[in-house]
Amino acid sequence: MSKYAVVYWSGTGNTEKMAFAVAEGIRAKGAEVGIFHAAEFNPSQTGDYAGIAFGCPSMGAEELEADEFEPVYRAAMPQLSGKPVALFGSYGWGDGEWMRNWQEEVEQASCNLIAEGLIANNEPDEDALAACRALGEKLAG
Ligand SMILES: Cc1cc2nc3c(=O)[nH]c(=O)nc-3n(C[C@H](O)[C@H](O)[C@H](O)COP(=O)(O)O)c2cc1C
Known part of the structure; x- marks a missing residue:
């Protein structure tokens, strides 16, 4: 069975809710999913996964979260x-x-970005969560 990872960072839980919904979509496709806060993901595990959904809110001044998320994401990407x-x-x-x-950067990398980056304003509403589930299904589809 294909195994996917959802690797996210979230300070107040909004991106975390999105992450759980993306994972639901992956599971709905019959695939296995590991869901990790960035602080708990060891980038050396990247090769174990058929694909990864990365989640990170806008932090700093329109930046990725620099301490926990960005180093893990940057270490995983080349793999x-x-x-x-x-x-x-x-x-x-x-x-x-x-x-x-972020999307522009990933488009230039050697991975296959499967869809436009999915954004939700503050706490994701039902429509945003449905879009997250669809994103997970597309990733694992
Ligand atoms: C330190 C900090 C910096 C932020 N910078 C931005 C920003 O540049 N642009 C923006 O739209 N929102 C910014 N936000 C708002 C967060 O992106 C927003 O609250 C988001 O829902 C947080 O997601 P989370 O609950 O997953 O942490 C910032 C929030 C914090 C705490």
Whole structure:
């Protein structure tokens, strides 16, 4: 059975809710899923997974969370050549700039970005959670 990982960072739980919904979508496709807070994911495990969904809110000034998420994401990325990758995260007062920048970076990497980065304003509502489940299904599909 294919195994996928959802690797996320979340300060106040919004991106975490998205992460659980993405994982639900992966499971709905009959695949196995490991869900990890970035602080708990060892990038040397990356090769164990058929693909990864990364989740991180907009932090700093339209940036990824720098202490726990970014180092793990940067260590994992080179090991994802040719593999499906999805991006998601929550934001507050901005317009999604962090995700546009993040997506642009990943588009230039050797992985296969399967969809546009999925964003939710603050706490994800039912529509956003449904979109997260669909993203998980697409990743594992
Ligand atoms: C230190 C800090 C910096 C932030 N910077 C931004 C930002 O640049 N743009 C934005 O839209 N939201 C920003 N936010 C708001 C968060 O992205 C928003 O609250 C999000 O829902 C947090 O997700 P989480 O619950 O997964 O931590 C910031 C929040 C914090 C605490």
